[in-house]
Amino acid sequence: MTSENSFEILIGTYEEFVLGYQLIKSEDEENKYTLTQTFVTHSHTASVRSVAATSKLAASSGADETVVLYDMVKRKQSGALMQHEGTITCLKFTPEGSHLISCSDDGSIAIFRVGSWQLEKLFKKAHKGTAVNHISIHPSGKLALSVGKDKTLRTWNLVKGRSAYITNLSSYGVGFENLDSVVWSPEGLLYAIPIQNKAVVFSVEKAGVLQTLKSESKVHSVCFLNETTVCTGNEESAITAYNLTDGSHLWHIKASASRIKGLASHRNHLICITSAGDLVVWELNEDVTREPQRVSATNDGCRFTCLAIRPPVVR
Numbered sequence: 001m002t003s004e005n006s007f008e009i010l011i012g013t014y015e016e017f018v019l020g021y022q023l024i025k026s027e028d029e030e031n032k033y034t035l036t037q038t039f040v041t042h043s044h045t046a047s048v049r050s051v052a053a054t055s056k057l058a059a060s061s062g063a064d065e066t067v068v069l070y071d072m073v074k075r076k077q078s079g080a081l082m083q084h085e086g087t088i089t090c091l092k093f094t095p096e097g098s099h100l101i102s103c104s105d106d107g108s109i110a111i112f113r114v115g116s117w118q119l120e121k122l123f124k125k126a127h128k129g130t131a132v133n134h135i136s137i138h139p140s141g142k143l144a145l146s147v148g149k150d151k152t153l154r155t156w157n158l159v160k161g162r163s164a165y166i167t168n169l170s171s172y173g174v175g176f177e178n179l180d181s182v183v184w185s186p187e188g189l190l191y192a193i194p195i196q197n198k199a200v201v202f203s204v205e206k207a208g209v210l211q212t213l214k215s216e217s218k219v220h221s222v223c224f225l226n227e228t229t230v231c232t233g234n235e236e237s238a239i240t241a242y243n244l245t246d247g248s249h250l251w252h253i254k255a256s257a258s259r260i261k262g263l264a265s266h267r268n269h270l271i272c273i274t275s276a277g278d279l280v281v282w283e284l285n286e287d288v289t290r291e292p293q294r295v296s297a298t299n300d301g302c303r304f305t306c307l308a309i310r311p312p313v314v315r
Contacts, residue, residue, distance in 0.1 A: 007266045008038060008072075008310040010058055011273055012048030013302040017041065018060045018068075020310075023269065023281055023296060033296040035279060043068040043077055052091040052100065053310035057114065059100055061088035067102055069117070072310060083110045083119060090134045094141045094158070103132035103146060109156070121161045127152060134181040139188040147179035147193065169193070172200055185224040190244070192230060194219040199232045201244060211247040215240065223263035223270070225288045233260025237274060243289065251291035255280050262307040269295075273304040 009021045020039025026032035046063035053059075058070040067081035067088060086106030093100055099120070103109045107129040111121040126132050127148030135146040143164070144156040153167040169179065172195055184191050190210060192201045199222050203210040217235035224230050229250065231241045237258055241250040258276035265271065270282040270292055277299045282292035 007269075007312055008053075009035075009264075009271055009279065010039070010051045010053055010060075010308045010310055011262075011279065011304050012051045012060055012062070012306040013277075013304055014047045015302050016044040016046060016048060016062070017302060018043060018048060018051060018058075018070075019300070019302065021279060021298070033281070035281065035296045035298040037300070039072075039075065041068075041070070041077065048305055049087060049089055050091045050306050051308040052093050053308045054093050054097040055311050055313045057093070057097070058308070058310060059091050059093070061091050061102060063087045065104075067091065067100075073313070079117065081112060081117060083112075083122070084108060086131070089132065092135055092137050092144075094137055095139055096141055098141075101135055101137065101144065103135045105131040107132060107148075109135065109146060111158075111161075123156075123163070126163075127154065133179060136182045136184050136191065138184055139186065143188075145182045145184070145191060147182045149179075151179060153179075153182065153193065169195070180220070181222070183222045183224065185227050185230075187227050189227055190224070192222045192224070194222055194232070197234075199230070201230060211242070211244055213240075213242050213247060218259075221260050221263040223265055225265055225270075225284065229288050231263055231265075231270065233263045233272060235259045239263065239270075239272060241289070250289045253282070253291065253294075256297075261304050264307055264309050266309045266311070271307065271309070273307050275303060277302045277304050279304070 011019045044062045048062040051060045061067045069079040071078040084104035086104045088104045090103045100112045109123040109126040127150045130149040132148045137144045146154045155164040157164045199213045201211045215234045219232045221233035237255045240252045255272045256278040258274040262273045268284045272280045280297040283295045284292045
């Protein structure tokens with residue numbers, strides 16, 4: 001059973017499982033934490049590519065072209081969506097939890113109403129028919145950004161249900177590989193895109209690049225800690241924090257010996273998964289510019305692909 005006053009880490013794997021973990025603080029030893037497995041399901045028939053969650057619901061998707069829905073209060077599968085005809089690359093719930101948005105290799109973006117799970121909007125050729133790799137929803141729930149194989153960043157007006165504008169990213173050093181992700185900052189003033197061995201951070205106010213943060217190897221993940229601090233996770237399992245005011249390095253930590261597959265932060269914790277199945281959690285200082293303390297890690301033998309944070313249920 002989970003403790004409802006603690007967040008849960010949901011992880012997808014190449015082995016077709018969705019796993020859940022909670023960080024449990026010891027009652028006997030101060031600053032002692034344990035990662036406890038709280039959820040296991042083998043709901044897919046191919047690798048899991050994305051997971052998303054609210055406090056009471058979760059969803060996972062993958063190469064089997066299926067979105068699997070979960071009731072996280074009852075801790076069981078509650079349904080499935082089969083809209084796409086290709087690998088479902090990304091899932092996101094809107095901030096208020098009213099809609100679930102999915103995107104796919106088939107080139108489409110779909111918007112479902114939570115509860116009835118009715119398809120409310122379908123952009124069949126969201127990126128000119130090429131694969132849509134990732135979507136990120138603004139904290140206001142009014143906008144979304146997507147990146148795809150066509151090397152463009154597309155802005156979507158979720159209120160009006162239409163495309164707002166397109167940004168060609170080929171001038172930022174995009175090669176033949178895909179753009180894998182785009183991430184909003186907590187307040188939605190900034191967004192970041194990993195491009196090869198750097199993370200490009202854009203300012204909404206300036207309508208342009210704020211910082212270009214370079215890494216020693218390919219950047220796979222980006223995570224904002226606040227509006228002035230961002231972390232990148234790279235091919236060599238290194239996590240680096242940067243000051244966005246001047247682009248300077250703040251701290252540098254090593255997760256394991258495998259590439260970073262996902263980064264997330266929740267309250268005062270930084271969470272990381274690697275391709276070799278490492279789940280590592282650090283406790284952030286109140287001043288996030290100081291190096292965090294590693295508090296727990298586990299490896300259950302699966303190859304991790306994606307993660308999402310399920311927040312505590314608010315009573």
